[in-house]
Structure formats: structure tokens, C-alpha cells
Amino acid sequence: MTNDLPIGVFDSGVGGLTVAKEIMLRLPKESLLYFGDTARVPYGNKSEETVIAYSRQIARFLCSHSVKAIVIACNTASAFALDTLSAELPVPVIGVVKPGAKAAAAITKTGNIGVIATSGTIRSGLYGRYLRSISPDVHVFGQACPLFVPLVEEGLQNDPVTRTMAERYLTPLLSKGVDTLVLGCTHYPLLTEVIGEVAGPDVTLVNPAYETAKELASMLAGRGLLKTSDTPSAHRFFVSDGEEQFRRFANSILPCELEEADVNRKVFS
Amino acid sequence: MTNDLPIGVFDSGVGGLTVAKEIMLRLPKESLLYFGDTARVPYGNKSEETVIAYSRQIARFLCSHSVKAIVIACNTASAFALDTLSAELPVPVIGVVKPGAKAAAAITKTGNIGVIATSGTIRSGLYGRYLRSISPDVHVFGQACPLFVPLVEEGLQNDPVTRTMAERYLTPLLSKGVDTLVLGCTHYPLLTEVIGEVAGPDVTLVNPAYETAKELASMLAGRGLLKTSDTPSAHRFFVSDGEEQFRRFANSILPCELEEADVNRKVFS
Numbered sequence: 001m002t003n004d005l006p007i008g009v010f011d012s013g014v015g016g017l018t019v020a021k022e023i024m025l026r027l028p029k030e031s032l033l034y035f036g037d038t039a040r041v042p043y044g045n046k047s048e049e050t051v052i053a054y055s056r057q058i059a060r061f062l063c064s065h066s067v068k069a070i071v072i073a074c075n076t077a078s079a080f081a082l083d084t085l086s087a088e089l090p091v092p093v094i095g096v097v098k099p100g101a102k103a104a105a106a107i108t109k110t111g112n113i114g115v116i117a118t119s120g121t122i123r124s125g126l127y128g129r130y131l132r133s134i135s136p137d138v139h140v141f142g143q144a145c146p147l148f149v150p151l152v153e154e155g156l157q158n159d160p161v162t163r164t165m166a167e168r169y170l171t172p173l174l175s176k177g178v179d180t181l182v183l184g185c186t187h188y189p190l191l192t193e194v195i196g197e198v199a200g201p202d203v204t205l206v207n208p209a210y211e212t213a214k215e216l217a218s219m220l221a222g223r224g225l226l227k228t229s230d231t232p233s234a235h236r237f238f239v240s241d242g243e244e245q246f247r248r249f250a251n252s253i254l255p256c257e258l259e260e261a262d263v264n265r266k267v268f269s
Numbered sequence: 270m271t272n273d274l275p276i277g278v279f280d281s282g283v284g285g286l287t288v289a290k291e292i293m294l295r296l297p298k299e300s301l302l303y304f305g306d307t308a309r310v311p312y313g314n315k316s317e318e319t320v321i322a323y324s325r326q327i328a329r330f331l332c333s334h335s336v337k338a339i340v341i342a343c344n345t346a347s348a349f350a351l352d353t354l355s356a357e358l359p360v361p362v363i364g365v366v367k368p369g370a371k372a373a374a375a376i377t378k379t380g381n382i383g384v385i386a387t388s389g390t391i392r393s394g395l396y397g398r399y400l401r402s403i404s405p406d407v408h409v410f411g412q413a414c415p416l417f418v419p420l421v422e423e424g425l426q427n428d429p430v431t432r433t434m435a436e437r438y439l440t441p442l443l444s445k446g447v448d449t450l451v452l453g454c455t456h457y458p459l460l461t462e463v464i465g466e467v468a469g470p471d472v473t474l475v476n477p478a479y480e481t482a483k484e485l486a487s488m489l490a491g492r493g494l495l496k497t498s499d500t501p502s503a504h505r506f507f508v509s510d511g512e513e514q515f516r517r518f519a520n521s522i523l524p525c526e527l528e529e530a531d532v533n534r535k536v537f538s
Contacts, residue, residue, distance in 0.1 A: 146423050164430055164433075241318075
């Protein structure tokens with residue numbers, strides 16, 4: 001039965017686990033097949049052509065394991081590769097950008113929306129295009145925050161240096177009067193506390209991971225693809241490098257505990 | 270004539286250009302064939318197995334273009350892959366770790382040597398092993414500085430945040446009384462100013478890029494491989510992603526100007 005197949009989820013590395021977590025919480029019966037491209041992380045500073053090539057390899061790998069849908073749990077890959085993968089793959093594909101944009105457009109009152117993301121995602125301009133296609137009158141202000149990913153990966157979420165960088169990155173957006181701020185990179189929800197403090201109480205933070213899980217649930221329901229059997233969920237994880245490090249990071253984020261055997265290596269080349 | 274073949278130089282990305290620069294200055298007649306693995310950068314946080322696999326692919330590509338020697342202009346790749354490549358390749362291979370270690374051992378008076386590098390290089394322990402094999406009595410103190418590479422790549426060399434991180438990374442080493450500090454990552458020479466200020470005048474900085482160019486010159490001379498013809502040097506550059514960005518960075522570092530046509534893309538997969 002197609003309904004009982006797992007959902008494929010992929011990211012450049014560990015960041016997409018914030019999306020996997022939201023899917024697990026919203027759809028606890030579903031099984032996930034996750035791929036983290038830890039041998040080639042990060043994607044945020046790489047070209048469109050390269051990100052599409054990597055995304056295509058991974059999506060084909062997931063399809064070869066019979067998934068019923070694919071979630072691109074990486075903003076850069078969503079920005080660059082969603083259209084290509086949607087056109088090429090035999091299963092429905094969801095990115096994190098559209099659901100995040102939809103939520104932001106619904107929330108803003110002033111019409112001034114900030115987007116923080118990697119250089120690649122900002123350069124793509126995709127959040128702005130989606131947002132204006134939903135609400136032609138919104139003003140979108142993008143800001144690349146290239147140091148946030150390494151700061152998170154070094155565990156410096158609550159460090160003064162991270163706060164300094166957050167102030168520097170957010171000040172230009174705040175001076176534009178944004179009332180809604182999209183956390184446009186899957187690592188950034190791990191910085192919610194410091195970003196929220198710097199942005200202040202008048203700015204609503206939008207977490208595309210949460211919105212994507214909602215959109216996925218409604219897409220699966222609409223297509224009659226929700227899991228029907230009562231077997232417990234069973235998740236599998238693949239990485240292209242560093243299984244052990246990935247497992248430790250995953251166990252600090254996910255609502256379930258991964259054993260060693262749950263994480264396998266798959267190398268492309 | 271073998272003597273007139275180019276020297277192959279490779280790195281995970283742009284950092285190895287600091288090594289290419291020193292080679293161009295010391296051996297201005299020689300031609301370089303440089304490969305920067307910008308589609309998979311950085312190497313510093315990836316596993317030994319993956320770094321060896323990437324290094325092997327690149328070294329074979331360089332050999333397929335007939336080089337007379339190969340310089341591994343990346344500390345992480347030198348630490349993990351030098352022995353493998355030396356054993357497998359038909360040309361002499363030099364890494365940046367041994368020349369850096371040799372210089373540090375010759376300079377230190379107190380015998381306390383600090384090494385700053387990526388997590389991968391520090392984890393490999395290779396600087397310590399080389400240093401102790403040269404001078405059994407030295408004490409080697411390693412410190413991973415994972416934020417230095419993204420800070421350099423964001424152009425924040427002279428930023429207060431970089432100074433804060435330099436103070437944080439160097440304080441434990443300075444408290445051990447190191448009098449010699451190896452800049453064990455090819456990006457770090459670009460931070461010489463701030464590192465020198467924080468370390469103070471009593472600490473000598475060792476730039477393995479400079480030492481490697483010296484070692485290369487003496488190795489080529491010893492094997493009778495120095496260029497003999499009077500044709501001008503002609504350098505070629507290959508990257509796995511982002512030719513334009515690479516060229517801009519190269520033109521800010523190298524003592525020669527690269528044209529668009531000098532940088533080509535080579536994709537592995």
C-alpha cells in the first residue's frame with residue numbers, strides 16, 4: 001500500500017532534523033526516511049547548478065527506497081531545486097519555502113516582512129517572489145546570516161558572539177519596521193531565543209519547519225496518502241559522512257532516540 | 270620534459286591560494302595547476318575516510334593533466350591523506366603539515382608550541398606527532414578554531430567578532446606559555462594581524478604556506494625537477510563550483526591577475 005510507505009526528507013546536513021521533528025510531532029504514525037548530505041554540507045554558499053545536482057541525486061536515492069512523498073527540508077535546496085524535482089519525480093514534493101511564505105503573509109499586519117537565510121536562499125529571491133504572489137502589496141526585506149549555521153554547529157546558541165551577530169544581522173530589518181520575520185534556514189529555529197530577544201516582542205517569528213509539517217499533513221490527507229495501518233512508525237536515517245556525530249545531534253533534537261544502527265552511510269560519487 | 274610540467278596544488282576551496290601565492294613568489298618560473306573543491310568545502314569538519322576519498326579523486330585528476338609534483342595545500346587533507354597519496358601516486362607529494370612542523374620545532378625556545386587548526390586537523394593529532402618525532406621534548410598544545418574559516422570567508426578579518434573569537438581560542442594556549450604558534454589551516458594566514466595582536470610580540474607565528482613553498486623548492490631542486498625552459502609561467506585553475514566567486518577571491522590574494530577563462534569547472538560524481 002502506498003499509504004504505508006515512508007516520507008522522504010532531505011537536507012544538506014543536520015538542519016533538516018528541525019523539520020523532521022515537526023513532522024514526527026504532527027504525524028506520529030508516519031515513518032520517515034531522512035537523508036543528510038553531511039559530506040557536502042553546507043549548501044547555502046554553493047551555486048544553483050550544484051545544489052540542483054546534489055538534490056537530484058538524493059531525491060533519486062530516496063525514490064529508490066520507495067517513499068510516498070518527498071520533503072526538501074533545506075531552504076537553499078527548496079529555493080533552487082523544488083521546481084526541478086517536482087517536474088521530474090513520480091511522487092509529490094514539498095519544500096520549506098512556500099509554507100513559510102504563506103504563514104508570513106497571513107501574519108503580517110504592516111506588510112513589512114523580514115527574511116533571514118543563507119546567502120544562496122537570499123540570492124535566489126524566492127521568498128520575496130512567493131510572498132508577493134500571495135500578497136502583492138507586501139514589502140520583503142532579505143538578510144543573509146552566513147555565520148548563524150557555523151555558530152549553531154559549534155553549539156554557541158547562547159553565546160555573546162551569537163547575540164552580537166544577531167544584532168548586526170537584524171538591525172537593518174528592524175529599522176525597516178518588519179513585524180514578521182521568517183527563519184529561512186533550518187538551523188535558525190535553534191536560535192529562536194536570541195533572535196526573539198533581539199527582534200523584540202512586536203515581531204512574530206515564523207518557523208517554516210512547523211508550517212511545512214502542517215502543509216505536508218494537509219497534502220497527504222488531500223491525496224488520500226496518510227498512513228492507514230496501525231504498525232508503529234519506523235524511521236531510517238542516511239548520511240553521506242559522520243554517522244556518529246549526526247546521531248548525537250539528532251538525539252539532541254528529535255523526540256525519539258536513535259540507535260547506532262538507525263544511521264547508515266550512503267556515498268555519492 | 271618532465272621539468273617543464275606544472276605543479277599540481279589542491280585545497281578544499283580558496284584557502285590553498287595562500288600556498289599557491291607563496292609558491293609563485295618563490296618559484297616564479299614554475300606553472301601551477303590548482304584545484305579548489307568549492308562544491309564540497311569545507312573539509313575541516315568531515316571524516317578522515319571522506320577527506321581521503323575527495324583527495325584521491327582530485328589527485329588523480331591533477332595527474333591526468335600531467336603534473337610533475339603535487340602539493341596538498343590544505344592542512345586537513347595533508348593530515349588525513351598525505352600517506353595514502355604518497356603511496357599511490359607516480360609523482361612526489363608534499364603536504365603543508367610537515368614543513369610547518371619542521372619550522373616550528375626549529376623556532377621554539379621554550380619547547381611549548383601551539384597549533385591552531387580545523388577540528389579535523391586537531392583531531393588527527395598529526396602536528397603533534399611530527400613535532401615530537403623531530404624534537405621528542407616539545408610540548409604541543411592544539412586548539413580547533415572552527416569559526417575562523419567562515420569569518421575569513423565572510424570578509425570579517427578585521428571585525429571585533431573575529432578578535433573576540435581569537436582571544437577565546439588563543440587564551441588557553443597562551444596560558445600554557447607557548448612561544449611558537451602554527452597557523453595550521455590555510456585560511457589563517459589571512460588572520461595574521463589579529464592573531465599576532467592577540468598572541469603578543471613574544472609569540473612567533475609560523476605560516477606553513479611559506480614553509481611549504483621552501484620545502485617544495487628544495488625537493489624539486491634535489492630531484493632535478495626545477496623548470497629549465499625559459500617559457501613564462503602559465504597557471505590554470507579548476508574549481509568544482511562557483512568559478513566567478515573563486516576568481517574574485519583569487520585576485521585579492523594572488524600576485525597575478527586571473528581572467529575569466531583561467532578558471533574552469535570540473536565536477537566529480
